[in-house]
């Protein structure tokens with residue numbers, strides 16, 4: 001069993017989650033950053049991790065996903081929005097839609113990830129009519145996101161990874 005954990009991460013949130021997946025599958029997994037032309041055909045399962053940018057996978061991972069074929073894939077993501085929302089679900093659906101249909105999606109996981117401080121500072125300067133203007137509701141969301149990914153998220157993603165692996169084995173043996 002060979003498992004690749006490939007991720008794209010701007011500020012480290014998704015990297016943390018990727019590391020938790022690798023730690024949960026210590027014998028079989030290899031951790032790499034997303035890179036063009038990496039040979040992924042030698043792996044039974046490819047975990048793909050990305051941060052949500054404009055409601056879908058970030059550009060580096062989106063480009064990679066669009067040229068993947070015939071792989072068994074499990075997706076994981078971090079995002080600023082609350083995880084248990086229709087919006088978060090929609091972001092993951094947008095990411096799944098990037099994969100050509102000959103790939104098999106084994107599972108999906110997402111959790112909140114703190115917003116880059118610079119971004120929040122920028123939002124503070126925006127006029128009230130701007131879609132990202134810092135309302136009290138948004139400020140609270142950013143403050144809630146600031147502790148994520150936390151220990152609970154990392155435990156949950158470890159369980160997710162183990163489950164994906166077990167289900168794959170049950171199906172193929």
Ligand SMILES: Cc1cc2nc3c(=O)[nH]c(=O)nc-3n(C[C@H](O)[C@H](O)[C@H](O)COP(=O)(O)O)c2cc1C
Nearest residue numbers: 009010011012013014051052054055078080081113
């Ligand atoms: C340029 C930019 C765009 C973002 N767009 C979204 C978005 O559309 N929806 C969302 O929920 N979070 C958005 N976020 C928040 C990130 O997805 C979140 O902070 C994520 O955990 C960052 O992951 P990283 O640390 O691995 O880079 C955005 C962040 C940045 C910097």
